[in-house]
Amino acid sequence: MLPATSKNRFLHPNTGSWHRYMAVPALVLFSLFFLYPLSRGVWTSFTAWDGFSTPKFIGLANYKAFFQDSRALRDIQNTVLFALGSAPLLNIAGLLLALLLNRTFKARATVRSLLYLPAVISPMIMGSIWYLLLQPRRGLLAILLQQIGYEATSNWMLSGSSAMLVIVLVNVWQYAGMTMIIYLAGLQAIPIEHFEAAELEGASRGNIFRFIVLPQLTPALKINVITNIIGSLAVFDAILALTDGGPGYDTESLSIYIMRMSYGNKTGYSTAVALILFFIILVPVLFSLKFFNAKEKT
Amino acid sequence: MKKKTYLGKLSVLITMLVVVLLPLGAQGAKATQTDISYFSGRVETVEWDTQQVENFEKLNPTIKVEYEFQKDASNVIKVKLASGQVPDVTTVVTQDFIDNGLFMDLSDQPFWDRILPSVKDLCTDLKTGKQYKVATNITMGGLFYNKQIFKELGLKDAQNWKEFVANLEAVKKAYPNKTPLFLGGKDSWTLGHLIEFWAHGVAKQQLGIPGSRQAFLDNAVRWDAPNGIMENFAKALLELRDKHLINSDAITATYDNQKEAFASGEAVMINQGMWVVGDIIKLNPKMETNIGFGPFPSVVAGLKPMVLSSEDSVYAVSATTKSPDAVLTFLDYLFQPEVQKSFSETRGIPSAFVDVDANWSPIKDDATRLVNSYVNINFSTEAPSGLSVDDTGRLIQKLLHGDYASPAQFAKEYQKIWDSAYATSN
Numbered sequence: 001m002l003p004a005t006s007k008n009r010f011l012h013p014n015t016g017s018w019h020r021y022m023a024v025p026a027l028v029l030f031s032l033f034f035l036y037p038l039s040r041g042v043w044t045s046f047t048a049w050d051g052f053s054t055p056k057f058i059g060l061a062n063y064k065a066f067f068q069d070s071r072a073l074r075d076i077q078n079t080v081l082f083a084l085g086s087a088p089l090l091n092i093a094g095l096l097l098a099l100l101l102n103r104t105f106k107a108r109a110t111v112r113s114l115l116y117l118p119a120v121i122s123p124m125i126m127g128s129i130w131y132l133l134l135q136p137r138r139g140l141l142a143i144l145l146q147q148i149g150y151e152a153t154s155n156w157m158l159s160g161s162s163a164m165l166v167i168v169l170v171n172v173w174q175y176a177g178m179t180m181i182i183y184l185a186g187l188q189a190i191p192i193e194h195f196e197a198a199e200l201e202g203a204s205r206g207n208i209f210r211f212i213v214l215p216q217l218t219p220a221l222k223i224n225v226i227t228n229i230i231g232s233l234a235v236f237d238a239i240l241a242l243t244d245g246g247p248g249y250d251t252e253s254l255s256i257y258i259m260r261m262s263y264g265n266k267t268g269y270s271t272a273v274a275l276i277l278f279f280i281i282l283v284p285v286l287f288s289l290k291f292f293n294a295k296e297k298t
Numbered sequence: 299m300k301k302k303t304y305l306g307k308l309s310v311l312i313t314m315l316v317v318v319l320l321p322l323g324a325q326g327a328k329a330t331q332t333d334i335s336y337f338s339g340r341v342e343t344v345e346w347d348t349q350q351v352e353n354f355e356k357l358n359p360t361i362k363v364e365y366e367f368q369k370d371a372s373n374v375i376k377v378k379l380a381s382g383q384v385p386d387v388t389t390v391v392t393q394d395f396i397d398n399g400l401f402m403d404l405s406d407q408p409f410w411d412r413i414l415p416s417v418k419d420l421c422t423d424l425k426t427g428k429q430y431k432v433a434t435n436i437t438m439g440g441l442f443y444n445k446q447i448f449k450e451l452g453l454k455d456a457q458n459w460k461e462f463v464a465n466l467e468a469v470k471k472a473y474p475n476k477t478p479l480f481l482g483g484k485d486s487w488t489l490g491h492l493i494e495f496w497a498h499g500v501a502k503q504q505l506g507i508p509g510s511r512q513a514f515l516d517n518a519v520r521w522d523a524p525n526g527i528m529e530n531f532a533k534a535l536l537e538l539r540d541k542h543l544i545n546s547d548a549i550t551a552t553y554d555n556q557k558e559a560f561a562s563g564e565a566v567m568i569n570q571g572m573w574v575v576g577d578i579i580k581l582n583p584k585m586e587t588n589i590g591f592g593p594f595p596s597v598v599a600g601l602k603p604m605v606l607s608s609e610d611s612v613y614a615v616s617a618t619t620k621s622p623d624a625v626l627t628f629l630d631y632l633f634q635p636e637v638q639k640s641f642s643e644t645r646g647i648p649s650a651f652v653d654v655d656a657n658w659s660p661i662k663d664d665a666t667r668l669v670n671s672y673v674n675i676n677f678s679t680e681a682p683s684g685l686s687v688d689d690t691g692r693l694i695q696k697l698l699h700g701d702y703a704s705p706a707q708f709a710k711e712y713q714k715i716w717d718s719a720y721a722t723s724n
Binding site for chain 2: 053136138243246248
């Protein structure tokens with residue numbers, strides 16, 4: 001054994017406690033760009049602040065005001081409604097597309113790319129394009145219908161529910177490709193032997209899906225469900241481009257409300273709403289995580 | 299020989315010192331350069347501003363202007379202010395910013411002698427009597443109409459609401475396929491301008507410009523008064539809707555649709571500001587000689603027709619600028635008559651400088667006629683800054699959608715959002 005000289009310590013360092021120091025840069029960055037803004041945000045939510053004058057501490061008044069504001073409560077309803085429509089549809093559409101495209105056929109790669117393509121386009125641009133297509137009376141669809149002699153008298157944008165349905169469908173159209181890619185990756189990770197063994201045992205397609213595919217897709221399902229819940233509850237661009245939250249505030253989401261309150265000189269209040277939205281998203285995400293973790297263990 | 303060596307060493311040393319010190323000298327020269335920031339939200343003058351900054355820097359090589367344009371400038375500046383970055387020069391000015399002491403007092407600047415007194419009045423802060431902003435132009439808003447159709451049907455500027463409705467009905471009767479008055483309500487600010495022009499205009503006519511500015515500051519106007527301004531305004535709009543004198547897709551059509559409809563002849567009238575003229579001519583150059591410009595009638599009986607004639611193209615200087623001299627040199631350059639002439643022609647709006655004669659728009663003659671014939675109203679710069687035309691436009695979306703039980707309820711709702719914005723600002 002070599003004596004513990006300084007040269008030896010350099011060549012063979014005792015790295016037992018070094019790992020702690022290696023985490024320091026990451027911790028500094030995390031504190032600087034996450035913990036500090038978060039704590040500032042929490043503090044700001046307890047103030048009346050317009051964004052440029054001196055903030056005034058008002059305790060929980062912003063939170064109370066939120067639950068007394070009928071527009072804010074309707075925005076929660078809109079946001080949850082959108083998420084309830086969008087998240088399941090995205091998963092169903094993504095899974096169906098993944099199952100279809102997991103088979104071998106000509107131009108499979110091209111079809112996969114085409115289906116994924118909308119996901120890489122900005123939702124604002126996508127929303128604007130869809131508005132040009134679907135705009136009541138003046139959109140491409142309305143003009144084509146007129147040319148074949150059908151005058152569309154109803155205006156989907158005038159009713160909050162029909163406008164919301166269009167927003168959900170456009171959102172599903174845009175992001176189904178992304179969900180599909182994750183499911184495809186999950187499907188391709190299932191060993192082929194499992195399918196072969198099931199076929200040898202005479203398992204039906206339904207049973208193969210239920211007892212082989214679905215359990216092994218749990219990790220992909222977990223990622224998709226959680227990301228779709230987060231994305232849907234924080235929906236912003238698609239609504240802004242398609243309806244701008246209108247008519248009135250009938251399709252406004254909580255994210256848009258936060259932006260408008262902030263720009264309406266209510267920075268303190270909008271920060272409080274942002275924290276409320278954080279918890280609105282956190283609850284279903286934690287619930288889903290718990291559910292899927294339990295599934296994975298079994 | 300020894301002396302020679304010594305001299306040689308000395309010359310090498312001097313050469314080295316010169317080589318080392320030269321860049322330092324250059325750095326010293328660089329240190330005299332002054333950087334100023336110029337923040338603008340005017341989309342239509344981005345090229346013009348860029349060009350002028352370039353010209354200014356050529357004339358003033360020691361001053362560097364960092365020009366920044368933001369489409370959503372009124373909101374972006376709030377983010378800048380929140381992080382303590384007040385631009386040296388900005389085109390975004392609100393009463394709140396003035397109240398918070400963000401801007402420099404420009405009252406003693408020599409350029410005021412060249413600016414129209416009415417514009418100087420509109421630039422004067424009512425609370426202090428000082429000028430913290432300077433406007434270089436005037437903008438106007440009113441009803442743009444298809445001259446040819448108006449002439450053909452023998453229509454003239456409506457002097458009251460009844461005549462206005464009669465004009466629209468005459469258009470509807472003669473041209474059932476055309477839209478008498480086109481609204482682009484998906485872009486809710488266009489509807490918000492209806493309140494700004496037609497409703498706030500009534501208060502401004504009733505109280506006078508200084509009186510209404512003070513009343514707005516003091517929250518002294520009762521918008522929800524029974525049979526008051528807002529109730530009459532709502533009744534008027536509902537009358538247009540019920541008589542099919544506005545487009546059936548008034549809530550879902552966009553500002554672009556509005557311009558296209560007017561340019562193509564589908565729409566006979568639109569309520570807009572002068573900024574729309576250039577786009578209409580771009581869409582249909584034949585419209586250059588066919589755009590008429592008229593006043594809007596009062597929605598409350600017994601008052602005169604009005605035209606918006608307000609200060610435009612505003613500049614303010616940061617109260618904490620580190621380079622006030624450089625900033626004022628930049629403003630002096632921008633305010634030169636030939637520079638302002640080109641600005642006026644680029645924006646298509648008249649100059650507020652008395653020594654600038656520009657060919658700013660094909661509606662120049664109509665605009666002069668309107669200013670001289672009708673009641674001039676200003677923009678509601680003293681309204682609470684948290685109350686945007688976007689918010690007020692949404693109330694009209696709901697009104698046209700039939701969400702309010704009565705015009706009185708609409709008036710109450712308007713009062714509510716006004717009061718809420720006022721409470722936030724004060």
